[in-house]
Amino acid sequence: MKQRIVTGALAGALFLLLLVVGGQSYNVxxxxxxxxxxxxxxxxxxxxxxxxxxxxxxxxxxxxxxxxGEDGTRHADGRVCRMDSDVPAARGDRREQERDDA
Incomplete structure (x- = not known):
């Protein structure tokens, strides 16, 4: 039982470390x-x-x-999906996006 607790704590620490580091190491x-x-x-x-x-x-x-993609998201057509706040679609402003697309 003690070995399981130690193993779980080490695995949890590794998971949190890679979560903070992010990128490809987290994807792996x-x-x-x-x-x-x-x-x-x-x-x-x-x-x-x-x-x-x-x-x-x-x-x-x-x-x-x-x-x-590196952040773990990708559209079906291959474009990487980013949810940045400066993107109109991320803010929910469809009209601004449609105007930019025209």
Whole structure:
């Protein structure tokens, strides 16, 4: 039990550190956590980790994570989505954006 508490505290500290650092290091951490979670999901359903269905899932996660921008967001057409306050759409002012697009 003591080992679990120490491991959890260290993992939590690493997570918070990478959260503060941000950028690609945080994206890599999230990808690693997603892959570990999917590995557990595959095993829970009784498949071997290298089962073809599992491999498709791993590949899908890698493809999805590779398509994300540095801040973790991307539009379907490939443009990176930023929610800055100086962008009219982020403030909810659609008319100003439509006027700029025209």
């Amino acid at each position: 951490l999230l990808l690693l956590l997603a892959l570990i979670g999917f590995y557990e999901y595959v095993r829970l359903n009784g498949f071997r980790p290298l089962h073809p269905a599992g491999l498709v899932g791993y590949a899908g996660m890698l493809f999805f994570s590779a398509s994300l």
